[in-house]
Amino acid sequence: MSLFSGGKDSSWALYxxxxxxxxIERLVTVHPDGDSYMYxxxxxxxxxxxxxxxxxxLVTIEPADFETEDVVDAGDQGDAxxxxxxxxxxxxxxxxxxxxxxxxxxxxQSEYQTSRIQAMCDRLGAELFAPLWQEDPQALAESMLxxxxxxxxxxxxxxxxxESWLGRRLDSDALADLQALNxxxxxxxxxxxxxxxxxxxxxxxxxxxxxxxxxxxxDGTRGSVRITDxxxx
Numbered sequence: 001m002s003l004f005s006g007g008k009d010s011s012w013a014l015y016x017x018x019x020x021x022x023x024i025e026r027l028v029t030v031h032p033d034g035d036s037y038m039y040x041x042x043x044x045x046x047x048x049x050x051x052x053x054x055x056x057x058l059v060t061i062e063p064a065d066f067e068t069e070d071v072v073d074a075g076d077q078g079d080a081x082x083x084x085x086x087x088x089x090x091x092x093x094x095x096x097x098x099x100x101x102x103x104x105x106x107x108x109q110s111e112y113q114t115s116r117i118q119a120m121c122d123r124l125g126a127e128l129f130a131p132l133w134q135e136d137p138q139a140l141a142e143s144m145l146x147x148x149x150x151x152x153x154x155x156x157x158x159x160x161x162x163e164s165w166l167g168r169r170l171d172s173d174a175l176a177d178l179q180a181l182n183x184x185x186x187x188x189x190x191x192x193x194x195x196x197x198x199x200x201x202x203x204x205x206x207x208x209x210x211x212x213x214x215x216x217x218x219d220g221t222r223g224s225v226r227i228t229d230x231x232x233x
Contacts, residue, residue, distance in 0.1 A: 001089065001126070002027050002104040003117075004058075005040035006047045008151045008170070009106030009132055009190065011200040012144050014054070016131040017104040018205055024104070025096055027051050030061045030085055037074060038081040038113055042155045042197045046210065046230055053206040053232055061088055078116055086120050093124060102127040108137065109192050137189035141175055150202035150209070157222040158195035160185045166216040166225050170198060197224075209233040 002014045004027040017024055029047040032039045051058035061084050093100045103126050107114040114133060121128040132140055144151065151170035156162075160181040168174055181187040187195045202209040213229040 001025060001092070001100050001102065002056075003085075003106070004029050004047060004051070005044050005106075006050045006199050007040045007106075008144060008149065008198045008200055009108060010040065011050075011106070011149065011203065011205075012140070013104050013106035013129070013131055015147065015149075015203060015205045017129055020129075020131075022102060022104065022129060024056050025100075026092060027054070027056050027058045028061070028085070028088065029058060032081065036081060037078045038116065040197060042224060043199050043227055046199060046227065049210050049230055049232055050200065050206070053208045053210065055207065059088060059092065061085060074112075078112060082116050082120060086123070089120070089124060093126075100124055100126045102129055104129045104131075106130075106132055108132045108140070108190055109134065137192070138175075138179070141170070141178075141189055145170070145172060145175070148202075148204050149200055151198050151200055152212070152225075153196050154199050154225040154227075155197035155223070156195070158185070158187050158193075160187055161196060163216060163218040163223055165196065166218070166223050167214060 002017060002024050004010045004014060029044055030039045031044050032041055035041065048058055089100060103121050105117050105128060107130050114130065118128050153165050153168050153170060156165045178187060178189050182189055191197060211231050211233050212227055214225045214227045217223050217226055
């Protein structure tokens with residue numbers, strides 16, 4: 001079982017799980033209800049195309065499954081956001097032969113997210129496979145590029161990241177620019193603080209590349225890619 005948004009971190013965790021020979025029976029994509037403390041938000045609607053290219057069945061959790069409107073405490077918010085995911089995994093655990101023995105997640109440095117996912121795995125009786133956890137961000141980014149991941153930036157929200165970053169490929173030149181922004185402004189190399197969000201459009205674990213058509217939306221300080229069409233090559 002792999003938690004999967006289509007972004008670089010969950011895609012890399014999935015790739016590492018497949019490379020290690022872990023059986024991935026399902027990809028699970030959560031479509032949060034608005035902004036989220038627990039989940040990657042932008043362009044999760046493309047997870048279906050990615051799953052088709054990867055060749056693993058996708059399970060989705062829709063916004064209607066969330067009941068967080070009256071939650072104001074950050075800790076309670078994270079717990080509330082986790083509930084529909086845990087309910088779905090419990091249902092899958094009953095349906096799948098042998099149940100769920102492991103969950104793959106792409107957490108890098110967020111104790112807030114990882115502690116909740118670990119607690120969920122403990123309740124499920126499943127092992128947590130988190131191959132990015134506490135790894136060096138620079139080394140992780142370089143490993144993704146060396147493996148052949150094609151990563152596009154689809155949202156930016158940090159000083160130093162302007163409209164030109166929207167839709168930009170995260171390649172060695174972009175990584176060098178991020179290193180400079182990290183030194184000058186503290187921008188996290190992997191966008192762990194919400195500075196930017198990504199989508200993986202190709203990689204060695206995918207049979208076909210995702211092609212995109214999109215517009216950009218920019219308000220002067222932050223912006224995002226609005227995808228108008230997407231298909232498999």
